[in-house]
Amino acid sequence: MRRQWAIRLLALAAIAYAMACGGGDAIDGNDCTFSLVVTPEPAVRGEVVEVAVNVDGEASGTEVVNWSIDYAGAPVEFTVSGANGDEIVFTPEQAGVYIISAGGSIGTSSCTGDFRDLNVSEPGAMFAPMRLVVVPRAGSAVPPQTIDFQLPGGAPYTLSTISLDGGANTSLYVYGPSDPLEGAYLRAMPTVGDDPALWIERFSQSGGTVQMYLANVAYDILVVPDADLPGVKWTAQQPLDLDGLSISADSGISVTGTVTDPAGDPLSGAKVQLTVDGAPSTVGTTNASGAFTLKARAGEEVSVVVTPPDASGLPQLERVGAPPVAAGSTIAVRYAAGLEVRTVSPVLRQTDGTTPAAGARVTFMAHPNTSAGTIDIDGGGAAATGTLVRTAQANGSGVIAAQTLTSTQYDVVVEPGPSAPAGERVRFAPLDLRTGQSAPASLRLATPGHFTGQVVDAAGAPVAGAHLFATPQGLLARATTAGDSAVTGADGAFNLAVAAKGLYQIRIDGPQGDGRALLMQNAPDAPGDTADLGDSALPPTLILTGSLSSTGGAAVASAALQLQCLTCGPGNTAMTVAEAVSDTAGDFIFHAPDPGVAE
Amino acid sequence: MERVLRVSLALSGLLAGCFYTGEINERPRAEIEKLTPGPYHYPGQTVEFVARKSSDSEDGAGLTATWSAYSCASATSCTPIGDSMVLGLDSPYSVLIPDHDPVQVQLVVRDSKNAESRDVETVEVGNRAPTITVQVRQGGQAPGLSETYVKGVPLEVAIEVDDPDKDEKTVTWSLMRPRESIPAADTWTQIDDNVYQLIPDVAGVWRVDITATDGLPEGTTVHMEQILVDEDQPPCIGTTSPADPQSGRFVLLRSDGPRSFAVLHVSDDLDPSPRPVTDSTFVGTASFAWSLAGPQTGGELVPIAGATGSEVVVDPASYAPGDQLALRVDVSDRVARTPTCDAADPVCSTSDTCFQRLTWEVEIR
Numbered sequence: 001m002r003r004q005w006a007i008r009l010l011a012l013a014a015i016a017y018a019m020a021c022g023g024g025d026a027i028d029g030n031d032c033t034f035s036l037v038v039t040p041e042p043a044v045r046g047e048v049v050e051v052a053v054n055v056d057g058e059a060s061g062t063e064v065v066n067w068s069i070d071y072a073g074a075p076v077e078f079t080v081s082g083a084n085g086d087e088i089v090f091t092p093e094q095a096g097v098y099i100i101s102a103g104g105s106i107g108t109s110s111c112t113g114d115f116r117d118l119n120v121s122e123p124g125a126m127f128a129p130m131r132l133v134v135v136p137r138a139g140s141a142v143p144p145q146t147i148d149f150q151l152p153g154g155a156p157y158t159l160s161t162i163s164l165d166g167g168a169n170t171s172l173y174v175y176g177p178s179d180p181l182e183g184a185y186l187r188a189m190p191t192v193g194d195d196p197a198l199w200i201e202r203f204s205q206s207g208g209t210v211q212m213y214l215a216n217v218a219y220d221i222l223v224v225p226d227a228d229l230p231g232v233k234w235t236a237q238q239p240l241d242l243d244g245l246s247i248s249a250d251s252g253i254s255v256t257g258t259v260t261d262p263a264g265d266p267l268s269g270a271k272v273q274l275t276v277d278g279a280p281s282t283v284g285t286t287n288a289s290g291a292f293t294l295k296a297r298a299g300e301e302v303s304v305v306v307t308p309p310d311a312s313g314l315p316q317l318e319r320v321g322a323p324p325v326a327a328g329s330t331i332a333v334r335y336a337a338g339l340e341v342r343t344v345s346p347v348l349r350q351t352d353g354t355t356p357a358a359g360a361r362v363t364f365m366a367h368p369n370t371s372a373g374t375i376d377i378d379g380g381g382a383a384a385t386g387t388l389v390r391t392a393q394a395n396g397s398g399v400i401a402a403q404t405l406t407s408t409q410y411d412v413v414v415e416p417g418p419s420a421p422a423g424e425r426v427r428f429a430p431l432d433l434r435t436g437q438s439a440p441a442s443l444r445l446a447t448p449g450h451f452t453g454q455v456v457d458a459a460g461a462p463v464a465g466a467h468l469f470a471t472p473q474g475l476l477a478r479a480t481t482a483g484d485s486a487v488t489g490a491d492g493a494f495n496l497a498v499a500a501k502g503l504y505q506i507r508i509d510g511p512q513g514d515g516r517a518l519l520m521q522n523a524p525d526a527p528g529d530t531a532d533l534g535d536s537a538l539p540p541t542l543i544l545t546g547s548l549s550s551t552g553g554a555a556v557a558s559a560a561l562q563l564q565c566l567t568c569g570p571g572n573t574a575m576t577v578a579e580a581v582s583d584t585a586g587d588f589i590f591h592a593p594d595p596g597v598a599e
Numbered sequence: 600m601e602r603v604l605r606v607s608l609a610l611s612g613l614l615a616g617c618f619y620t621g622e623i624n625e626r627p628r629a630e631i632e633k634l635t636p637g638p639y640h641y642p643g644q645t646v647e648f649v650a651r652k653s654s655d656s657e658d659g660a661g662l663t664a665t666w667s668a669y670s671c672a673s674a675t676s677c678t679p680i681g682d683s684m685v686l687g688l689d690s691p692y693s694v695l696i697p698d699h700d701p702v703q704v705q706l707v708v709r710d711s712k713n714a715e716s717r718d719v720e721t722v723e724v725g726n727r728a729p730t731i732t733v734q735v736r737q738g739g740q741a742p743g744l745s746e747t748y749v750k751g752v753p754l755e756v757a758i759e760v761d762d763p764d765k766d767e768k769t770v771t772w773s774l775m776r777p778r779e780s781i782p783a784a785d786t787w788t789q790i791d792d793n794v795y796q797l798i799p800d801v802a803g804v805w806r807v808d809i810t811a812t813d814g815l816p817e818g819t820t821v822h823m824e825q826i827l828v829d830e831d832q833p834p835c836i837g838t839t840s841p842a843d844p845q846s847g848r849f850v851l852l853r854s855d856g857p858r859s860f861a862v863l864h865v866s867d868d869l870d871p872s873p874r875p876v877t878d879s880t881f882v883g884t885a886s887f888a889w890s891l892a893g894p895q896t897g898g899e900l901v902p903i904a905g906a907t908g909s910e911v912v913v914d915p916a917s918y919a920p921g922d923q924l925a926l927r928v929d930v931s932d933r934v935a936r937t938p939t940c941d942a943a944d945p946v947c948s949t950s951d952t953c954f955q956r957l958t959w960e961v962e963i964r
Binding site: 062108135136137138183185187196197199200201202203222224226231271273275278280283303305307316361363389391393418467469470471477478480481482483484485507512513514543558559560562578579580581589590591 | 634636647837838840841842843846847848849850852853854855858859861863864866871873874875876877878891894895896897901902903904905906907908909912914917919920921964
């Protein structure tokens with residue numbers, strides 16, 4: 001696949017050769033520069049393409065132009081026209097990338113040659129919106145950035161040379177209440193797009209200094225001090241305005257409050273945090289009187305999270321869209337009077353129901369409760385949503401410490417320990433712990449459910465060596481042992497072991513990174529059952545090439561690239577369809593999904 | 600008597616010269632001017648000439664130039680190159696040089712009274728040696744990603760030989776092995792005219808000499824391709840997202856939503872990630888193993904099942920503000936290696952710049 005680039009090098013070598021030797025000896029230096037004008041660009045297969053040389057420079061005399069056109073490693077015929085042979089025409093018989101080069105001389109001056117990658121598309125090619133995410137290697141002056149483009153289907157395509165935003169060297173200084181802050185977390189997020197791959201994250205150094213290269217776009221700046229200080233967020237900052245500025249991560253405002261349990265008694269050990277205009281407050285912890293103090297920024301958009309101590313059995317409360325906070329604001333958190341708690345201590349066992357599951361873990365996940373309590377800010381009270389997630393690990397006898405939990409309905413995930421026998425897998429099941437329901441004496445692991453099927457190519461032929469990744473979604477995503485991966489055999493068949501009743505994202509990668517498919521799939525309802533997915537087709541692909549350069553024209557090497565198709569994911573969402581790394585010349589190659597050609 | 604006769608002859612001759620009153624036509628002057636610069640030219644090249652410096656003091660407007668060219672294997676053996684051409688003095692005459700024999704270009708300038716002159720110019724034809732382009736390919740050796748090849752793994756040495764003069768050429772290969780090598784039957788195998796397969800049995804410097812010649816003077820090119828062979832090198836984690844994991848504790852806000860932690864690039868001699876686009880059967884891809892420590896694991900690092908790809912996603916909604924996580928990734932290639940660090944170490948490396956393990960410390964806010 002590197003052939004095309006070798007051909008390009010050869011084309012350049014041919015130009016250089018023509019400059020050095022083509023006109024014989026006694027050729028002077030470059031007093032002339034050729035530049036190619038291609039019409040139309042891009043071109044369409046079967047339609048005539050005209051190429052002309054524009055000459056810039058002082059040279060005079062007989063003009064000699066040495067032309068070449070290359071397609072997939074083979075020369076392409078063309079007809080020379082123009083008074084000095086400085087124009088050619090050709091009709092591309094194949095769609096794809098043509099490399100056109102011209103070198104030569106004028107009088108006794110050799111000219112600087114030019115080459116052009118010409119995309120020739122199929123008639124009726126369909127287009128897909130794509131995004132190239134470029135993440136240069138650490139230490140590069142080039143900041144992460146994206147390039148959007150429309151990819152035509154049916155033939156190889158090149159983005160040619162992409163001139164990247166060179167980045168503005170930006171220094172910021174983070175100060176605490178009195179001194180520079182070292183170790184503060186700083187994140188610069190482009191205001192357009194929400195891809196974390198574009199975030200630039202740094203930690204302040206000695207003197208509070210943060211140095212980074214920012215692209216020429218607006219950024220939101222978030223600073224979270226590594227100290228008992230609230231975060232700071234600046235929005236829509238231009239790099240030029242930021243350079244040299246100091247960010248004051250001072251103590252902010254003090255917010256006080258209380259947390260009371262369902263009985264109205266003070267709840268100690270609860271942790272309270274606000275997020276104000278996107279900046280997190282410090283975490284306040286209630287004392288024996290249920291009182292807390294935290295430091296935050298004054299602001300309008302406020303959310304509150306209250307995390308009670310595990311021993312209380314109460315759910316975490318969260319209120320979003322809370323009233324503004326200002327210096328002196330008070331918060332009153334009240335758990336609903338009707339909440340009840342109970343204690344359970346099931347033994348974790350293997351699937352046979354008797355053998356203790358040593359080292360296994362169980363996670364209780366309560367169904368959300370929209371009236372679990374209220375959170376009141378300066379008199380503006382509203383219901384808060386309660387959620388409870390609790391994980392406990394069994395000892396060698398499968399026994400877990402007694403867990404105090406809110407009396408409500410749960411989903412539980414029982415996960416095998418590190419030394420569990422093969423075949424002991426995750427159980428994902430409902431558990432009713434409402435008042436009056438009996439507490440379980442034991443919880444069991446499960447035999448896995450299975451996704452089976454066959455990976456095929458666009459023509460329906462089995463694909464060997466395809467990689468599959470089953471990643472649990474939703475509540476099951478909290479489990480670390482519920483996923484699986486597999487590689488297809490010669491017949492393209494696969495078998496993924498999963499937790500019954502779970503929701504999974506299944507990613508299928510072609511054996512050589514050629515094609516990717518993404519599925520959302522429900523696992524079978526019962527352990528041991530199999531869901532046959534049938535044939536899963538990898539999309540047809542085409543070769544997409546390009547080259548990265550910085551503003552000064554230097555190659556951007558070892559940059560990580562992600563190719564996103566903005567409509568290829570489930571529900572026409574964005575999806576990363578391929579990855580690549582630029583080589584020392586800045587060149588890259590992808591297998592990109594082929595948008596196809598209209599019938 | 601004899602004296603009288605001599606004087607008479609002299610006088611008659613003198614009178615005849617002095618008293619002839621008709622026109623005397625002078626021959627034109629023929630001069631070849633070579634437009635294409637350079638003393639040497641090459642087969643396949645078009646060389647241009649013009650007769651514009653030719654002249655005739657009397658009837659310059661009526662001159663014609665007859666051009667012809669010959670390829671001369673020797674002083675007595677010349678073959679015409681195409682047909683002769685009659686052109687105006689200012690019209691260029693092109694000769695396509697057919698081979699390495701000198702080319703004689705002859706110009707005959709004729710005036711309207713058929714008086715003519717002739718000029719001949721010999722074009723020396725040079726020879727250019729063949730060019731050799733070599734590509735060595737084994738695994739993930741995209742340029743710059745790896746500088747060595749791996750012992751015991753086949754690699755291909757492919758050449759492309761071109762002769763700018765389109766001469767017949769012959770190519771010979773020779774392999775220079777390290778002294779410790781004990782070659783087997785399949786160490787050095789010709790695949791086709793342009794490709795050899797090498798299976799290096801020892802680490803060291805191997806060299807392949809490729810000689811291409813067209814059999815003419817100055818017509819030989821020797822390319823010496825040095826191939827550095829080493830043991831399989833451990834993979835090195837390159838770019839990550841978030842970048843620079845060991846630089847501090849990263850903050851993940853609940854409002855961020857699920858976030859990918861990814862190794863975007865692993866460099867390796869045979870198993871890089873992402874796998875480069877190549878049809879090489881020797882290239883593989885790095886393997887990943889992820890572990891997570893958090894409240895739900897009691898603070899212990901536990902493997903994340905099924906997480907064998909280059910990224911995992913952490914959902915901050917699963918945690919409480921202030922929770923602290925450790926997310927570790929270990930990369931490996933096809934070779935089972937003895938760990939160079941303790942199982943509890945957050946990083947593992949074989950050099951200051953080559954890490955096989957990294958750990959992100961994350962705080963949920």
